[in-house]
Amino acid sequence: MPHLTLTTRFCESAGPADGRQVDYYDDEVKGLSLGVSPRGRKVWTFRYRNLASKPCRITMGVFSASLGLAEARTRARRLRTLVDDGIDPAAEKRIAKSRERDRAIGTFDDLAQAYFDACEKGIWTPKGKVKRKRSLDDERNVYRLHVKPHLGKLPPKEITRAVVKSRLREMFMSGIGAQTNKAHQMIRATYSFAIAEEIEPDIILYNPGMGFGRIAPIKPRLRTLKDDEWRVFWAALEALQREELLASKTGERIFMGPQMAIVLKLCSLLLQRKGEIVGMRWSELDLSQGVWLIPPERMKGGRLHLVPLSSWAISLIRQAASYTQGVQSDCVFPNPRNPSIPMRADSVSHGMRLLNQNIGITNATPHDLRRSGATAMTSERLEISPLIRSKVLGHAFDTGGGAAVTSLHYDANSYARAKRAALEAWQTLLGHIVRGEEQVAEFEPYATGPRQGLLGLPGVVSAI
Incomplete structure (x- = not known):
């Protein structure tokens, strides 16, 4: 930290020392220094100690024609006067900045x-x-x-x-x-x-959102679709995907794009959340391997989630691509107004609500599709382990009866084989339901023989 009596010529020619920043302290005005960065940028600084003897500094500005040595010394003397009077210039500057922010x-x-x-x-x-x-x-x-x-x-x-x-x-x-x-x-x-953050500290004195409990009581939702509702719902989706104009029981026409029908079908088949489905990106998919990897930032649990894809699901994804030909986007379901981002998740709820109102299904949401499939998995129709069902759903903290710490920190398995078998069993059952067949799917978590597919995984169900 060199000390010298600064001159205008020296300030103009001063440079960094050995590629490092250097501060040149002025002997004429105590606390004034000219800092020179490794790239040659010159900044005036004033250093002092406040009433608590704490070292402080305040940046005065960049060395320039309007802020040369004479002007810097004038400003430094003013600051020294404030310090001698017991005023902390840096604190005053922070307060002024805070007040300016509060005015915004x-x-x-x-x-x-x-x-x-x-x-x-x-x-x-x-x-x-x-x-x-x-x-x-x-x-x-x-x-x-x-x-x-x-x-x-x-x-x-x-x-x-x-x-x-x-x-x-x-x-x-x-x-x-x-x-x-x-x-x-x-x-x-x-x-x-x-x-x-002390925003308007003299005005915001308490938190108006505190001091009272929940207004809405928490009631777990139990709605699942019955077999006859699945058949009506699926028939409507098939018609919409064929771009047919459906008429409700009152004669009102239903206007909904085939992409929305595909989204609702994928919600039903894969049992993932609506936001994860509409947010699907081509970079997350490996259709040749039948795998969809949802990154942690898109999962509610904040963990990477592997979703096995059947040929039925792959066929729907490829059909979705046919509706966006010529659109440059990584999104499988791009937003019509801005293809760089996905379709809004709430549009799925709105679309299903509109569809259900016209086909006579009441009180059913996209999340109820997920719940219906999850319920069927552990029912006597399929008898799939609750642990495997949770892995299919992407529930990060379901331990299957084991210690939570073990599941969270020591179990890095994706359960891909068991998840593929469970989804295959559910999709096979759903196919029987929507076709009106009575056959019950059988869950074979570790199938061998001719049905064995890629990497020893059970084969996938074909599209219907």
């Missing part, structure tokens, strides 16, 4: 966007880890649909506990269950962020 937070929507940005960048990690993209997307969706239209334009200070409870009760009374609790969680998390 005029509405709850501004606060929510600041919260989402901090989560996405990894700045806000209350649980010690960066929030997964899937979780953040779910929060954004809940906010967009249920919170922003009602609270988005209000100043954060005007959103009281009574306002939050009123909005959540409106949602619950309109028949919205789980999303009500998710909206509650999102509001609570946003205000926790604001308080921890």
Whole structure:
């Protein structure tokens, strides 16, 4: 750290020492230095100690014609006067910056966007880890649909506990269950962020999302499709895939693209979540091997998930490709407005709701397709192990009765062979159901002989 009486000529010619940054301290004004980076960038800095004797520094600006030696010394003397008067210039600068940021937070929507940005960048990690993209997307969706239209334009200070409870009760009374609790969680998390980051600390004094429990009671959903509902549902999907215009019992026409029919079929066959199905990418697929690898960031459990693909599923995926010829996208089901991103997951729920209203199936969602298949697997029709069923569904923490720590940290198996056999048994059973046949599929987890397929795995069911 060389000390010398700086001159304008020296400042103009000063360079780094041996490719390292060097600070040249001015003997005329205590605390003033010119830092030169390895690339030759020159920055003025003022160093001092605050009242607690803690070393502090404040960056004054880049060396230039408008901020030369004379101007830098003038500014450094002003800062030295503040320090001598017991003022911490760096702290004052941080406070001013915070106030400027707070002025940008005029509405709850501004606060929510600041919260989402901090989560996405990894700045806000209350649980010690960066929030997964899937979780953040779910929060954004809940906010967009249920919170922003009602609270988005209000100043954060005007959103009281009574306002939050009123909005959540409106949602619950309109028949919205789980999303009500998710909206509650999102509001609570946003205000926790604001308080921890001291955004408007003189105004946001408490968290209006805290101090009361869940508005919507948690009721496990048990809906599964019966055999006759599967037949009606599948017949409608077949007609939509043929691009036929279906008419409801009231004579109303059903307008839905064949891609949506394929998505709902794949939800039924593979028993994966709707978001995982519509988010399917060609880079995740190996159709020649009959394997789909879903990356951890797209899985609810945050772990890599292998899904065996039957020839039936592969045929549907290839059919989906035929509807997007000429579209440059890695997405199997690209968004019509922006092919670089997948179709929205909530469009699957909307499409199935519209279809069901017109074919007479009540209270059934895309997730009920997954539950129906999972229930059939462990029923007396197939008698598949609950552990293997959980592996098919991608439930990361189902131990099958073993120790949780063993499953989480010591079991790295994908159970591909058993999962392929289980999905084959379910898809065979589903084929019998939709064709109106009585034959029951048999589960052969370790089949041998002529039915044995790739890598010794059981053969896959053919398309119907």
